[in-house]
Amino acid sequence: MGPEATCPRSWPLPRLRVRTWIEPVVASTQLASSLYDAGLLLVVKASFGAGASSNHSASPSPSPRDAPEDEQQRAISNFYIVYNLVVGLTPLLSAYGLGWLSDRYHRKISICVSLLGFLLSRLGLLLKVLLDWPVQVLYAAAALNGLGGGFSAFWSGVMALGSLGSSEDRRSLRLILLDLILGLAGFCGSMASGHLFQQMTGHHSGQGLVLTACSVSCAAFALFYSLLVLKVPESMASPSKALPTVDTVSGTVGTYRTLDPDQSDKQSVAGHPPYPGKAKPQKTIIALLFVAAIIYDLAVVGTVDVMPLFVLREPLSWNQVQVGYGMAAGYTIFITSFLGVLVFSRCFQDTTMIMIGMVSFGSGALLLAFVKETYMFYIARAVMLFALIPITTIRSAMSKLIKGSSYGKVFVILQLSLTLTGVVTSTVYNKIYQLTMEKFVGTCFALSSFLSFLAIIPIGSF
Numbered sequence: 001m002g003p004e005a006t007c008p009r010s011w012p013l014p015r016l017r018v019r020t021w022i023e024p025v026v027a028s029t030q031l032a033s034s035l036y037d038a039g040l041l042l043v044v045k046a047s048f049g050a051g052a053s054s055n056h057s058a059s060p061s062p063s064p065r066d067a068p069e070d071e072q073q074r075a076i077s078n079f080y081i082v083y084n085l086v087v088g089l090t091p092l093l094s095a096y097g098l099g100w101l102s103d104r105y106h107r108k109i110s111i112c113v114s115l116l117g118f119l120l121s122r123l124g125l126l127l128k129v130l131l132d133w134p135v136q137v138l139y140a141a142a143a144l145n146g147l148g149g150g151f152s153a154f155w156s157g158v159m160a161l162g163s164l165g166s167s168e169d170r171r172s173l174r175l176i177l178l179d180l181i182l183g184l185a186g187f188c189g190s191m192a193s194g195h196l197f198q199q200m201t202g203h204h205s206g207q208g209l210v211l212t213a214c215s216v217s218c219a220a221f222a223l224f225y226s227l228l229v230l231k232v233p234e235s236m237a238s239p240s241k242a243l244p245t246v247d248t249v250s251g252t253v254g255t256y257r258t259l260d261p262d263q264s265d266k267q268s269v270a271g272h273p274p275y276p277g278k279a280k281p282q283k284t285i286i287a288l289l290f291v292a293a294i295i296y297d298l299a300v301v302g303t304v305d306v307m308p309l310f311v312l313r314e315p316l317s318w319n320q321v322q323v324g325y326g327m328a329a330g331y332t333i334f335i336t337s338f339l340g341v342l343v344f345s346r347c348f349q350d351t352t353m354i355m356i357g358m359v360s361f362g363s364g365a366l367l368l369a370f371v372k373e374t375y376m377f378y379i380a381r382a383v384m385l386f387a388l389i390p391i392t393t394i395r396s397a398m399s400k401l402i403k404g405s406s407y408g409k410v411f412v413i414l415q416l417s418l419t420l421t422g423v424v425t426s427t428v429y430n431k432i433y434q435l436t437m438e439k440f441v442g443t444c445f446a447l448s449s450f451l452s453f454l455a456i457i458p459i460g461s462f
Contacts, residue, residue, distance in 0.1 A: 020233035022161045025222050026178055027185040029115065029154070032218035034189030034331070035196070036122055038324055039211045040138070041076075041308050042197050043125065046207060047135045048075040073313055073437065077430045079135060084305065084430075086139050088423030090146025092416060095153040099412035102157060107164070107232040110149055110157035110412070115223040117148020122219045126212040152419050156412035159395070164233050175396050176338055179388060183334015190331060194324030286398060290414070292458040293394045294421055296358055299451035300387065301422040302429040303365055304330070306444045309433060313441075315372050322374070329381045337388035350393055354459050357389030362452030369442025369449070390455070 049072070098110040124141025127133060162174050199210040311318045311326055318326065337357070344353045364384030371377045398414070429444050436443040 019231040028222040030185035031189045032215045034186040035215035038193035084426040086142040091150035091152045095149045098149045098153045110153040114149035114154035117145045119219040121145035122216045152415040180338040183331045187331035190328035194321035288458045295455035299448040301425045303448040305426045336385035354390045357386045361387035362449045366449040369445035
């Protein structure tokens with residue numbers, strides 16, 4: 001009889017194990033984030049009316065061709081340049097320290113502190129809607145989020161708990177399940193965001209009140225659940241630690257056979273490492289994975305940052321509900337990428353799966369550059385169905401090359417690196433968009449397609 005037998009009414013799982021699940025925190029946080037992202041875009045758009053953008057326009061003497069819509073687009077773009085800089089740079093002051101504290105004292109530190117900053121930033125948007133404050137107050141709200149560690153500290157903490165609560169042979173599946181939950185919650189939030197924003201549309205000062213209040217409620221739930229319910233799981237011994245170093249290294253660039261529950265570890269021990277004597281050193285593998293992740297993330301971040309501006313102007317000119325649906329379409333890649341890993345992992349090597357994802361995103365971004373109708377937008381999004389596989393697979397592979405006691409620091413360094421490069425990308429892409437939106441509005445998407453295919457080079461050198 002195990003400890004499960006002591007639970008009243010024969011609970012199927014020990015209560016302590018249920019409390020170690022990080023999934024409720026991930027789901028509620030992402031639900032709040034998807035509502036916030038849509039609300040932020042729509043609130044900023046409403047604040048920058050045709051006549052309100054004169055102080056933010058990149059061109060003080062607009063040409064006759066400049067329409068009010070173009071001036072509004074520049075104003076929104078300039079707002080997001082500053083906003084993304086604040087969101088991306090402020091975590092550099094605290095995220096690494098939170099990761100170090102989590103490794104040294106308690107695993108929940110980075111999660112709880114980042115969720116506190118997350119909640120404060122959502123409250124900032126709610127107060128802006130309630131009190132009709134200027135949009136510049138949202139910069140301060142973003143700074144509070146960043147000083148709490150931002151997404152870098154939060155997601156590194158989630159990855160650390162997810163890795164600790166799973167054995168090495170199940171870790172890849174565990175981490176991509178967390179990504180799947182992230183995507184499902186974001187999909188639901190985005191689908192509802194447009195409808196929620198339209199509530200109380202008759203009151204200008206209250207436009208978006210229901211949407212922002214729901215976002216704050218979800219963020220508050222995530223914080224209090226982390227503080228009062230969530231428990232740190234016991235570190236599970238990895239059966240593969242007894243394997244020779246060369247098997248561990250080659251396993252990183254081999255197939256994800258660990259996703260197959262029917263395959264025993266004994267087969268891995270008895271089997272011979274592929275390409276004996278030609279396995280690259282661990283540092284080389286990590287460096288190549290790191291470079292590929294950076295280049296690919298540049299392409300993804302640039303596309304994601306420009307896309308909201310792209311759908312608001314001609315030829316699409318979406319309304320609030322269509323904006324929510326479009327954001328929801330972006331979250332479907334979490335589902336399709338999860339299914340792709342489960343299928344491809346049984347047939348292809350890790351490097352092949354990463355390249356499939358990069359080709360998927362690069363092809364979709366190229367189609368997006370020539371979108372003229374709404375249905376074409378969704379076709380391009382459908383081509384990107386495996387876009388999440390590269391980063392998820394790279395992160396899972398790198399987690400197998402580091403010690404459990406260093407998860408917090410290593411994961412936060414990786415996340416901060418991606419965030420920092422993303423900040424630079426956001427600024428550059430927004431400026432490129434402003435300069436090219438009248439000539440060829442799809443320039444940024446074409447550039448992202450090029451970067452996505454370029455990221456294949458480091459992966460192909462394995």
